[in-house]
Amino acid sequence: MICPVGATRPRGRKEGLSLKKLSVCVLFGGVSPEHEVSLRSAESVLNNLDKQKYNIFPVGITKDGDWILFGGDDYAMLPAGTWQDHPNNRRAAISPVHGQGLLSFENDCVVRERIDVVFPVLHGENGEDGSMQGLLQIAGIPYVGPHVAASAACMDKTITKLIADHAGVRQAAWRLVTAAEFARNADAVMDGVEGQFAYPVFVKPAGTGSSVGVSKARDREGLEQALTAALKYDCKVLVEEFIDGQEVEVAVLGNDNPFASVCGEIDSGAEFYDYDAKYISDCAHLYIPARISEQTAEQVRELAVRVYRAMGCRGLSRVDFFVKSDGEVVFNEINTIPGFTSISMYPKLFEASGIPYSELLDDLIALALEA
Numbered sequence: 001m002i003c004p005v006g007a008t009r010p011r012g013r014k015e016g017l018s019l020k021k022l023s024v025c026v027l028f029g030g031v032s033p034e035h036e037v038s039l040r041s042a043e044s045v046l047n048n049l050d051k052q053k054y055n056i057f058p059v060g061i062t063k064d065g066d067w068i069l070f071g072g073d074d075y076a077m078l079p080a081g082t083w084q085d086h087p088n089n090r091r092a093a094i095s096p097v098h099g100q101g102l103l104s105f106e107n108d109c110v111v112r113e114r115i116d117v118v119f120p121v122l123h124g125e126n127g128e129d130g131s132m133q134g135l136l137q138i139a140g141i142p143y144v145g146p147h148v149a150a151s152a153a154c155m156d157k158t159i160t161k162l163i164a165d166h167a168g169v170r171q172a173a174w175r176l177v178t179a180a181e182f183a184r185n186a187d188a189v190m191d192g193v194e195g196q197f198a199y200p201v202f203v204k205p206a207g208t209g210s211s212v213g214v215s216k217a218r219d220r221e222g223l224e225q226a227l228t229a230a231l232k233y234d235c236k237v238l239v240e241e242f243i244d245g246q247e248v249e250v251a252v253l254g255n256d257n258p259f260a261s262v263c264g265e266i267d268s269g270a271e272f273y274d275y276d277a278k279y280i281s282d283c284a285h286l287y288i289p290a291r292i293s294e295q296t297a298e299q300v301r302e303l304a305v306r307v308y309r310a311m312g313c314r315g316l317s318r319v320d321f322f323v324k325s326d327g328e329v330v331f332n333e334i335n336t337i338p339g340f341t342s343i344s345m346y347p348k349l350f351e352a353s354g355i356p357y358s359e360l361l362d363d364l365i366a367l368a369l370e371a
Contacts, residue, residue, distance in 0.1 A: 021052075021053060021054055021055050022053065022054050022055070022116040022117060022365065023054070023055045023057065023113065023114055023115050023116045023117075024049065024054045024055070024056055024057065024115075024116065024117055024118075024119055024365065025057040025058075025059055025094070025102055025115045025117075025118045025119070025141075026042060026045055026046055026049070026056060026057070026058050026059065026118075026119045026121060027059050027060075027061065027118060027119070027120045027121060027122055027127070027132065028041070028042030028058065028059070028060050028061070028078065028121045028122065029042075029060040029061040029062060029063070029122070030061045030122040030123070030124070030125075030126055030127040031061065031063060031064070031065050031125070031126050032122070032123060032124040032125040032126055032127060033124060033125070033208060033212045033213070033233060034123035034124035034125075034208070034212060035063055036079070037123050037124075037339060037341075038121055038122055038123045038127070039060075039078040039079045039081075039083075040078075040079045040339075040341045041121045041123070041339055041340035041341050041344065042058070042060075042075070042078055042121040042340075043075045043076060043078045043079055043341075044340050044341050044342050044344075044347075044357075045119065045121050045340050045361065046058055046075045046078075047075055048357045048358045048361055049358070049361055050358055050361075050362070053362070054365075057069060057102055057113060057115065058070040058075070059092050059094075059102070060078070060083060060084070061122070061127075062084060066091070067091065067092045067093050067094075068083075068084060068089050068090070068091060068092060069089065069090045069091075069092035069102070069104045070083055070086060070089060071086050071087070071088025071089045071090065072086040072088060072089075090104040090105055090106050090111075091104065091105045092104040092105070094115075094118070094135060094136070094139055094141070095112075095139060096135060096138045096139050097139070098138075098139060098140040099140060100112060100139070101113055101114050101115040101139075101141065102115050115141050116142070116369070117141070117142045117143060117144065117365050117368045117369060118136055118141050118142070118143040118144070118368075119143070119144045119361075119364070119365065119368075120132055120133075120136075120143060120144060120145060120337060121337065121340060122337060123337055123339070124155075124207075124208055124212070125207060125208070127337070128151060128154075128155055128335075128336055128337045129151060129152055129155035129156075129207065130148045130149070130151040130152030130155065133145070133146070133147055133148045133151045134148050142368045142369050143368055144315050144316070144364045144365065144367070144368045145314070145315040145316060145336055145337055145364075145368075146311075146312065146313045146314050146315060146317070146336045147312075147314060149312060150311050150312035150313050150314070150336065151336050153311055153312070154311050154313070154317070154334050154335070154336045155207055155336070156206055156207055156236075157204060157206045157207070157238050157333065158176055158206050158236060158238065160311065160333070160334060161174055161238070163310050163311055164307060164310065164331055166310070167306060167307065167310035169303060169306060169307055169310075169331045170328070170329065170330050170331060171330055171331040171332070172202075172240045172241045172242075172243050172322075172330060172332070173196070173197070173240070173241040174238050174239065174240045174241070175192065175193060175196055175197070175238070175239045175240075176206075176236060176237075176238060177189055177193075177227060177236075177237045177238075177239060178235060178236055178237075179231050179235040179236075179237075180235075182227055182231060182237075186224065186227075189227070190220055190223055190224060190227075193223060193239050194220065194223075197239065197241050197242075198241075199217065199218050199219055199223075199242075200216050200217060200218045200242045201216075201217050201223065201239050201240060201241060201242060202214065202215070202216055202217075202238075202239070202240045202241075202242060203215050203216075203217055203223070203226035203227055203229075203230050203237060203238070203239055203240075204230060204237065204238045204240065205230045205231075205233040205234035205236070205237055205238075206234050206236035206237060206238055207233070207234045207236070208233050208234065212233060213229060213230045213232065213233040213234070214230070215229055215230065216242075223239075227239075243322040243324065243330050243332075244324065244325075245322035245323050245324040245325070245328075245330065246265055246290065246291070246292065246322065246323045247265065247266040247267075247268070247320065247321075247322060247332075248263050248264065248265050248266075248290045248292065248300055248320070248321045248322070248323050248329075249263070249264050249265075249266065249318055249319070249320045249321070249345050249349070250262075250263055250264070250300055250301055250304040250318070250319050250320075250321070250349065251316070251317075251318050251338070251345070251346045251347075251349040251350050251353075252304050252305060252308045252313070252316065252317050252318070252319060253315075253316055253350065253355075253360075253363060253364075253367070254314075254315075254367065255314045255315065255367055255370055258305055258308050258309065258313070259305070260301035260302075260304045260305050260319075261301075261349035261350050261352070261353040262288060262289045262290075262297070262349060262352050262353050263288075263289055263290040263292065263297045263300050263301065263349075264286060264287065264288045264289070264290055264345050264348065264349050264352075265286070265287040265288075265289075265290035265291055265292070266284060266285075266286060266287075266345070267284065267285040267286075267287065268284050286343075286345065286348065288348060288349060288352045289352070290323075292323050293327070296323060296327050296329065299329055300321055300323065300329055303319075303321065303329060303331065304319035304321075307319050307331060307334055308334070311334060313334070313336060314367070315364060315367050315368060316336070316337075316338070316346070316364060316367075317334050317335060317336050317338070318334070318335045318338035318345060318346045318349075319331070319333075319334050319335075320332040320333045320334070320335070347360055
């Protein structure tokens with residue numbers, strides 16, 4: 001196992017819960033452009049949770065916002081899109097009333113289940129941005145991952161940029177574009193971008209993950225198209241300078257004393273590591289460990305923990321960087337609920353660091369109960 005950057009791996013359970021099975025509610029789906037990614041991640045999480053340790057309550061949120069307690073045990077139904085039709089499904093909700101836990105509804109009856117911890121496998125809007133964390137906080141239910149403020153700050157790339165600047169972390173130069181100013185005078189916005197950056201540039205919605213809505217613009221026409229596309233997802237958009245470098249990612253685990261995994265590298269096999277390269281095509285190649293020097297790898301890991309702490313994270317995050325040919329390390333993004341599919345970088349990085357997938361889930365639940 002990789003030596004931690006000032007941390008020890010979480011062990012055990014919260015006092016008083018060690019001798020009984022914990023009730024774990026896994027939330028998935030959501031009203032988000034990343035709904036399908038969540039279903040794939042949740043399938044892997046549910047298949048790897050130890051049923052000898054946990055009573056598992058899989059709760060899916062449809063694209064329309066309906067909550068359903070999934071009544072089946074074939075979790076392949078989630079990415080297949082058939083989970084909503086299982087005959088044993090029940091409508092469900094997490095009560096905001098402290099101590100009520102998970103409510104499910106059958107005919108005229110309400111069934112209440114005690115929940116010890118919630119594992120949100122919700123990517124993007126309404127799940128990763130502090131919204132769900134706020135509900136769970138009010139309900140008094142421990143949950144995996146960062147708390148409300150850190151979740152919201154990490155989800156908004158503009159806030160992340162400001163905090164990273166304050167922490168003295170090198171990152172790509174950037175410019176904020178709002179829907180209002182683009183609608184008012186698109187040419188003036190693009191003139192401003194061209195006055196600050198040379199092409200190509202990257203255009204990103206401020207509040208999405210999984211590269212949803214992200215484009216690479218090579219000229220003014222492409223810039224206009226990229227801004228128009230990104231503004232469909234968010235009223236705030238970032239335009240960033242192009243950084244020519246290797247894409248290197250680090251998984252971070254922990255609360256007050258977090259530690260970083262080995263570094264991994266992505267060769268997207270495409271123009272950039274977009275949604276298709278991440279989840280649909282098989283053109284991307286992952287290298288674990290990353291093809292960088294030991295000295296650079298240690299710098300990346302230390303920076304990952306610095307960003308994690310500066311953002312106020314707990315539980316987990318994946319921190320992404322570029323490493324330029326001269327060895328300079330440039331921070332890219334942080335993801336508080338990274339992908340957990342069978343091919344996702346976060347679990348793969350910790351597996352390479354000596355923590356198998358199922359043990360990683362145990363550690364995350366233990367951290368949630370510590371918080």
